Amino acid sequence: MEKIKEIIVVEGKDDLKRIKESFDCTVIETKGFALKIETIKLLKKALKYKGIIILTDSDKSGNIIRQKLVKHLGENNKIKHAYLNTKDTEVESVNKTEIIKILKKVGTLSKNNQKDLLTLSDLLELRIIGENSKENKQKIQKHLCLGHGNNKKLLERLNYFKITKTELKRQLTLTNSPRRT
Structure with missing residues (x-):
């Protein structure tokens, strides 16, 4: 399975599951509009390290969450945006092939040959x-x-x-x- 270096930000746990089916990566949930301070701190840390990819639903709520994230994190060249191809679609309902195609466009891919540092x-x-x-x-x-x-x-x-x-x-x-x- 290919690895994506950036942290991928999604709205909920079903979105997280959909991404994890396709890539070895770290995924953070916003849990909808409830952006917690700890989540923002974690994402700011990730920006300094390797960057993030924001992948939200293609509906009004998804766009609002994306805007909130950018507002809290500031404009940064380490924030990448991944978009679903059809309007009013949820990440969790997109097929695996589509997710792979979308994230390969914006993500930094590598083969997963590195052992975890901690167990x-x-x-x-x-x-x-x-x-x-x-x-x-x-x-x-x-x-x-x-x-x-x-x-x-x-x-x-x-x-x-x-x-x-x-x-x-x-x-x-x-x-x-x-x-x-």
């Missing part, structure tokens, strides 16, 4: 996931501007930004050390 075992070992890990996980997500999500999403985002095990250990030490007053 779920690493996160377990560092007590970022698993039993009694909630506080550490939240600190890492907040401090590294990774947004909220399940363990799999956290791992995907850590690997997207190439955060190493050593860096995670350092961040945990910093966030868990007592503050001086």
Whole structure:
């Protein structure tokens, strides 16, 4: 499966599933109009790193969400726009062939021959996931501007930004050390 380097921004979880069927990539949902601050921070971080692709439904709501994203993120040459070919179509209802064609036009493609930098075992070992890990996980997500999500999403985002095990250990030490007053 081909890999897209940019983060792809979609409206909802069904859109996310449709994209993941076609490419190995990191996908962020806006969850409709509810653009959370953590999501904006994550997307700003992605812009500095590799860029983003905005792919929203081709209806009025999709255009409003696209405009909101650009407003919050600013004009940037690392924001790419992917558009569906027909009006009033939802990303989730577009066939796989069409999604591949649309994203190949704007995405930076590469063969997926790179091993992930971190594994779920690493996160377990560092007590970022698993039993009694909630506080550490939240600190890492907040401090590294990774947004909220399940363990799999956290791992995907850590690997997207190439955060190493050593860096995670350092961040945990910093966030868990007592503050001086």
